[in-house]
Structures are given as structure tokens and as C-alpha cells.
Amino acid sequence: MENKVIVYGASGHGKVIIDILQKNNVSIHAVIDDNPNCESILGLKVHRPSDLDFSEKYQMILSIGNNEIRKKLSLQLHQIDYTNAFHPKAIISNHAVINPGTVVMAGAIVNAGAVIGKHVIINTSAIVEHDCVISDFVHISPNASLAGGVQIGEGTQVGLGASVIQNVKIGKWAVIGAGAVVINDVPDFAVMVGIPAKSIKFHTNE
Ligand SMILES: CC(C)(COP(=O)(O)OP(=O)(O)OC[C@H]1O[C@@H](n2cnc3c(N)ncnc32)[C@H](O)[C@@H]1OP(=O)(O)O)[C@@H](O)C(=O)NCCC(=O)NCCS
Structure with a gap:
């Protein structure tokens, strides 16, 4: 089964992570962000978290530079399978x-x-x-x-x-x-x- 990688956070840091995933030929299933004004990033549409069915099997990267917010989100989304971007x-x-x-x-x-x-x-x-x-x-x-x-x-x-x-x-x-x-x-x-x-x-x- 193909991995579905979700990038959570359409920030500048998110751009760098999207770029790394693309360089590694990882297909990005979706980019999501809580900010309703954030519509696209690097040519990809930005979705709201509510658009996702979290019961589906995803891999995710929290592309949020703020350490506290990254921790908070990871605690909220503790059931997710997280992957790396190298x-x-x-x-x-x-x-x-x-x-x-x-x-x-x-x-x-x-x-x-x-x-x-x-x-x-x-x-x-x-x-x-x-x-x-x-x-x-x-x-x-x-x-x-x-x-x-x-x-x-x-x-x-x-x-x-x-x-x-x-x-x-x-x-x-x-x-x-x-x-x-x-x-x-x-x-x-x-x-x-x-x-x-x-x-x-x-x-x-x-
Ligand atoms: C250290 C840091 C967090 C302090 O930020 P702050 O809490 O907003 O502090 P202020 O800007 O009010 O500075 C307080 C004092 O520390 C000094 N100061 C701040 N950062 C300094 C630094 N990196 N080196 C030396 N002195 C520094 C200021 O000149 C100021 O001195 P003063 O009281 O004599 O005027 C911040 O300046 C910093 O260096 N952040 C790291 C940024 C970074 O690396 N970002 C990477 C993003 S990928």
C-alpha cells in the first residue's frame, strides 16, 4: 500500500519539508493548516484538518517551527504514524x-x-x-x-x-x-x- 504523507503546517518551514519530500520522490497526499486564509503552498492546495478522515491510515510530519505548538499538536494527534524527512x-x-x-x-x-x-x-x-x-x-x-x-x-x-x-x-x-x-x-x-x-x-x- 502506498504511504499517504500529510504535511501539517503550511509555513516557511513547511515549504522546506515539502521540498525535501519531493526531492525524495515521496508523494504528498495533502498539506493541511488551521489557518483558513492559507490556501496554497508551493503550488499545492492547502486543506483544513477537518477535511481529513483521521481514521484512514496516514503518515504525517508536523511542519511547524514553534516547538511548543509542535508538541501540543503531537499530543492531540498521538494516534498518527509519524514519518521523517531527510x-x-x-x-x-x-x-x-x-x-x-x-x-x-x-x-x-x-x-x-x-x-x-x-x-x-x-x-x-x-x-x-x-x-x-x-x-x-x-x-x-x-x-x-x-x-x-x-x-x-x-x-x-x-x-x-x-x-x-x-x-x-x-x-x-x-x-x-x-x-x-x-x-x-x-x-x-x-x-x-x-x-x-x-x-x-x-x-x-x-
Ligand atoms: C536570544 C533571543 C531568543 C532573545 O530574544 P528576546 O527574548 O526577544 O530578547 P531581546 O531581543 O529583548 O534582547 C534582550 C537582550 O539580549 C540581547 N540579545 C538578544 N539576542 C542576542 C544574541 N543572539 N546575542 C547576543 N545578545 C543578544 C539584546 O541585545 C538585548 O540586550 P540589551 O538588554 O542590552 O539591550 C533572540 O535574540 C535570539 O537570538 N533568537 C534566536 C533566533 C534564531 O536563531 N532563529 C532561528 C530560526 S530558524
Whole structure:
């Protein structure tokens, strides 16, 4: 039976995921979005979630850049079979583990021994070195680099071009600012900027 892949989220991030699926010759069954004003994306019609019969067998990717919203939707749609989107120019070790719903963009590298959770975004040219452990709903932004053995808690965003030295542990729902260099462990919910990265505030929400 042919897989029916649904892309949920007609955003800029959704465009990148549609492009990856098309490059891999995956047929996209439908693109859906809650926004009634969103009618098409990259020449594909955008449907409303209510147009779908969720009792049918689909595979889905949540193409939503916001980590909290991605988590919320995945909890609502927990019965769905999630798939991955790996750009053909991403380099993923055969010795890495990548869980369902996770996407890996062009030029990204995921090295041996890395374990990546569900619904994670490894964005363009990001580097996830050997033995990193990345929890669910994390976003590693374009050009960010994680050295070997870095651990990242649920929902954290590592910003554009940030670097994290080896074996650092970053908590959950933290934000590492663009260009930061993280040399020490980071607590949950911390917002870190600069070189070396220092906390400027803490989120109160997830
Ligand atoms: C860190 C970040 C989340 C802070 O955003 P914010 O909460 O809106 O904070 P503000 O813009 O109010 O900035 C607060 C202070 O931190 C400084 N700051 C913000 N981001 C910074 C960064 N990346 N590096 C250094 N300093 C930074 C600001 O200059 C400001 O300093 P001031 O108080 O002395 O004026 C945001 O700037 C950032 O870097 N986000 C990552 C974006 C990204 O990588 N996107 C990828 C999309 S794929």
C-alpha cells in the first residue's frame, strides 16, 4: 500500500519539508493548516484538518517551527504514524538513531552514536556530533554546532550559528541565542546569549 504523507503546517518551514519530500520522490497526499486564509503552498492546495478522515491510515510530519505548538499538536494527534524527512544532502550516520517526526535539512550532519528524539528539527547545515542526545521537540537552527556528547532537554531551541562545546548538558525549553557559545551546563527554561553564553532571563512557560 502506498504511504499517504500529510504535511501539517503550511509555513516557511513547511515549504522546506515539502521540498525535501519531493526531492525524495515521496508523494504528498495533502498539506493541511488551521489557518483558513492559507490556501496554497508551493503550488499545492492547502486543506483544513477537518477535511481529513483521521481514521484512514496516514503518515504525517508536523511542519511547524514553534516547538511548543509542535508538541501540543503531537499530543492531540498521538494516534498518527509519524514519518521523517531527510534531505538527500544531509549526512546521517548509520550509527545514529532518529525517532519519528524528526526532520533533517540540507547540509546537516548527524554523526555516529547520536540519538535524536521525536519531532526534532535539525536545520540547514547544523552539526550534531557523535554521541549527542537530543530530546523531543528540540530545534537545532541553521549552522548551529553541537560537539560530541552534548545533551539537550525537551523543547529547547539552539539558535542560528550557536556552538556548544563537548559534553555540555542543556536543560528543557531553554533558548540558546543566535551566535552564542555555550561552555557550561544550561538550566531548564534559561535564555542564553553571548560568548561565553550567559543567562539573560528564564521562560515561565513550556
Ligand atoms: C536570544 C533571543 C531568543 C532573545 O530574544 P528576546 O527574548 O526577544 O530578547 P531581546 O531581543 O529583548 O534582547 C534582550 C537582550 O539580549 C540581547 N540579545 C538578544 N539576542 C542576542 C544574541 N543572539 N546575542 C547576543 N545578545 C543578544 C539584546 O541585545 C538585548 O540586550 P540589551 O538588554 O542590552 O539591550 C533572540 O535574540 C535570539 O537570538 N533568537 C534566536 C533566533 C534564531 O536563531 N532563529 C532561528 C530560526 S530558524
